[in-house]
Amino acid sequence: MQSDLIKRGREELRQVRKRSRALFWTVGLFSAFANLLMLTGPMYMLQVYDRVLGSGSQETLVALSLLVVFLYAVMGILDYTRGRIMGRVGARFQDDLDRRVFDAVVRKSAVAPDSKTNASLADLESVQRTLTSPVLMAAFDLPWTPIFFAAIFVFHSYLGIMALLGGAVLVVIAIANQMLSRGVQARANMAAQHAASMADQIRTEAEMVQAMGMREAAFGRWRKARTVALEGQVRAADVGGTFSSMTKTIRLFLQSAMLGMGAYLVLKNQLTPGAMIAGSILLGRALAPVEMMLNQWPILQRGMVGWSNLTELLGTVAPEGPRTELPKPKAALVAKNLTVVPPGEKQASLKSISFKVEPGQAVGVIGPSGAGKSTLARTLTGVWRPAGGSVRLDGAALEHYGTETLGQHIGYLPQRVSLFDGTIAQNIARLADVPDDAKVVAAAKMAAAHEMILELPDGYDTVVQAGQVRLSGGQMQRIGLARALYDEPVILVLDEPNSNLDNTGSQALNHAIRAMKAAGRSVLIMAHRPAAIQECDTLLVLDGGMRMAFGPKDEVLKGMVKNHQEIQQAPAGSGGVS
């Protein structure tokens, strides 16, 4: 199953890469010519030493030099152009996948956030960086290495054998480097990611960290993670550095050894001096891609890790196919034998519960902590999928609406409201670049936030989260309510809506609920406090994920009080919840 998902993710990435196939071929073609032109230097040496110096002809030297200038210019243009093409291939790859990866990250994080998913956009960037890095050019040059070796063989078989042996040693070093540094580098990257996400969390909760005197402790924890990351990076750099120094030394030695062997062959009259120099230059060319790959190994390795993480992410979060657009639903919600298991958990938080919400109804969902109220809110808003049973909105299963559309039909006020960088209006309009002013004001009025917003320095255009304005918990909650009410959702799900509201705020909330009911829309309110369920006509009582009661508010409350009294009056050791 897991391997099927990985296969699906890999196939998706391959399809995106395939879109640049023509460009890859072009780069391959340019590389072929650029590599052939790399023979210019050795050929020039050969001609200068063996022909010009022998004949003393200055004209030949000038003619050869002019030709070489031209050939090098062509090679430079080819090399520059293929670099530019690969730059665009990388940018296109990232551009093609930005939306898909962003969606997958949001969808996966909404269900089960983890640091690996958090780093997915960085993974995409690492693949893009690999595509545009010199290491990929080296991969295009690598197939031409045999041609350079063959040319050396043409000069003399001894030189060819020496070059081949040297090349083989470098390849062995490259493989050893790959094998030994892979684990070290991956662990270093993971540790760095962990330290960065810990720092992020501490920064987000800076107020609490400061207020509770947790700075030292937070620093201690972060430093521990940071030290692990640093140690890992040093170890990875040590391994990489060792191999890259070995390669450099061996290559330099090989070039000198080639000259030495060449000189010996010249002395034996088996080789010309030009071939001796040319052979040494050719060896340098032949080994350059191997050396480049070794030096740039961390980039390549990070890119490979990024590729494999993206494979997993895209495999596990399938793309959302197009959905047949359903008409705007009526506010009729039916949950049947609904069972919900939180992601990564084994135990269900909601166990086979059923209830019905009619248009114009306000349903209070009450129960002690951990009863499953927030779980129900997350399920109704489509964030968590039911493990069993179903929830239908106007007859259609929630997943038939598609997440974006469902978000428009079901307004949601979470327990903890957070606002995004942008103006109040953009926040109410759910981050629309150009908010519909009339809808923004209507939503704010319905949430009784209009006057409060007008008192802010720039009214609806006040920028939040940029350090200019700090809003109180109650103000945030009212703006959150306006955001939930934006664009007239048919159902409103409020999770502990008045935890931060003062009297006026609570009254405004009740007013909004009444307005929703009057418009034939419905509201579900998850609550601890009775003030929140004042406007509810129906109650759903949850405990331990089970439905304890469902019905008209007064009946349910009466039943609860009666039950409560019976429990109080029962002799110790008997009775229970009926």
Ligand SMILES: Nc1ncnc2c1ncn2[C@@H]1O[C@H](COP(=O)(O)OP(=O)(O)OP(=O)(O)O)[C@@H](O)[C@H]1O
């Ligand atoms: N993100 C989560 N991952 C795993 N388990 C969760 C998650 N959220 C809630 N749970 C579990 O689901 C159960 C119900 O929690 P839920 O938050 O729905 O209760 P609640 O009634 O909203 O409580 P409260 O009134 O305290 O907010 C709890 O046992 C909790 O441990």
